Amino acid sequence: MQEERFEPELQEAARAYHEPPPLDALTREQIWQDIEARQFDTPAPRRRPWVQPWLGIAAAIVVGIGIGRFTPLDGLLHPQPVTPRAAAAQAQPPVPSVYEPTTSHYLDQTTALLAALPTEMHAGRANQQFIGRAANLLLTTRLLLDSPAAQDVKLRGLLDDLEVVLAQIVRLQDEQNTTELDLINQALEQRDVMPRLRTAAADISAD
Amino acid sequence: MAARELYDAHADRVFRLAFRLTGEEDQARELTQDAFIRAFSQLSRFRGDSALATWLYRITVTVASNRRRKHRRYERETDLSSAAHVAAGGTLQADPDLRDRMAAAIDGLPEIYRTTFVMHDVEGYTHLEIAGVLGVAEGTCKSRLFIARGMLRKVLAPFMKE
Numbered sequence: 477m478q479e480e481r482f483e484p485e486l487q488e489a490a491r492a493y494h495e496p497p498p499l500d501a502l503t504r505e506q507i508w509q510d511i512e513a514r515q516f517d518t519p520a521p522r523r524r525p526w527v528q529p530w531l532g533i534a535a536a537i538v539v540g541i542g543i544g545r546f547t548p549l550d551g552l553l554h555p556q557p558v559t560p561r562a563a564a565a566q567a568q569p570p571v572p573s574v575y576e577p578t579t580s581h582y583l584d585q586t587t588a589l590l591a592a593l594p595t596e597m598h599a600g601r602a603n604q605q606f607i608g609r610a611a612n613l614l615l616t617t618r619l620l621l622d623s624p625a626a627q628d629v630k631l632r633g634l635l636d637d638l639e640v641v642l643a644q645i646v647r648l649q650d651e652q653n654t655t656e657l658d659l660i661n662q663a664l665e666q667r668d669v670m671p672r673l674r675t676a677a678a679d680i681s682a683d
Numbered sequence: 684m685a686a687r688e689l690y691d692a693h694a695d696r697v698f699r700l701a702f703r704l705t706g707e708e709d710q711a712r713e714l715t716q717d718a719f720i721r722a723f724s725q726l727s728r729f730r731g732d733s734a735l736a737t738w739l740y741r742i743t744v745t746v747a748s749n750r751r752r753k754h755r756r757y758e759r760e761t762d763l764s765s766a767a768h769v770a771a772g773g774t775l776q777a778d779p780d781l782r783d784r785m786a787a788a789i790d791g792l793p794e795i796y797r798t799t800f801v802m803h804d805v806e807g808y809t810h811l812e813i814a815g816v817l818g819v820a821e822g823t824c825k826s827r828l829f830i831a832r833g834m835l836r837k838v839l840a841p842f843m844k845e
Contacts, residue, residue: 485781486785486804486832486835486836486839487804489781489782489784489785490785490789490800490804490805490835491804491805492782492785492786493703493782493785493786493789493801493805494702494703494704494705494706494786494801494805496698496699496702496703496711497702497708499694499695499698499699503712504694504695506712507694507698507712507715507716508687508690508694510716511690511716511719511720511723514716514720515686515719515720515723515724516686633818637818639725640725643724643725658749658752658753659745659746659749662745662748662749662752663745666745666748666795666817666818666819667817667818667819668818668819
């Protein structure tokens with residue numbers, strides 16, 4: 477009985493928790509001006525010299541996109557009966573086979589980099605090489621996101637999260653501080669990134 | 684300017700969420716700034732669809748959590764007993780009412796439960812929205828809310844019996 481009586485009071489009291497004031501026009505404008513000053517007055521990012529070694533992977537993905545665009549013709553010309561299992565597979569398409577080697581390599585590399593992150597950062601050794609690896613993986617992440625490999629819903633979600641984390645790691649080059657590092661660790665922990673990475677890598681290897 | 688339009692469209696809700704999570708206007712303002720700056724720096728993938736709002740809230744929650752962790756290093760060790768202590772009047776002085784005790788109890792919740800509870804029961808987000816923001820399954824979100832409510836009930840039970 478107490479549960480039923482308690483719940484509405486709980487809800488009512490909770491709604492008063494940190495009741496925010498209305499965001500008036502002046503405050504809103506001040507916040508915007510601060511954003512403008514911090515975001516849009518900063519110099520353009522430098523071109524990274526270590527991108528070149530990763531052009532091979534980028535090229536593989538681009539070639540994969542090309543292949544992927546031409547290969548479905550056979551299925552269209554000779555449609556197969558759709559079973560319930562096949563329908564489920566169509567609802568959530570897997571990573572196209574042409575992307576599997578690149579995706580598998582990418583997942584392994586990313587796992588290794590993130591596993592090394594605590595050691596690298598705690599020892600204050602966030603050197604150019606480590607940041608460079610993160611930047612290259614970020615580039616690959618974005619290419620994969622724009623490729624048919626991202627049709628796999630689980631992989632796309634993982635890639636979305638990895639893009640944020642890797643971008644944060646790359647930012648450590650310009651502003652290395654504990655807050656940023658905490659943010660990265662929080663992101664990794666909250667989104668269960670490492671377990672999902674290992675699962676995704678195992679799934680692709682099993683295919 | 685696209686960035687300004689984006690800001691105008693989402694500033695109110697980002698600020699509200701930031702305030703709910705921090706409880707201080709200055710921190711909420713800074714957090715709102717940080718969230719938009721981070722979003723703008725990676726804006727190229729977003730075209731103004733609903734996913735952008737979810738992503739903005741995710742950034743807001745993450746930045747808020749880190750600020751909270753930074754300012755309260757002991758947060759990780761905070762457990763139900765400390766929440767109970769606060770809610771029972773341990774640090775509250777003069778005649779705290781239910782809202783004060785509730786606020787103290789919410790503050791004492793472990794972070795993942797506090798965020799879920801605040802977003803759902805305080806600010807009115809749906810489980811689907813929260814799941815998207817926190818990057819967890821909808822069922823996980825519901826489970827966390829259930830646990831958070833249970834903790835609060837337990838902490839506030841002695842007070843409710845009075």
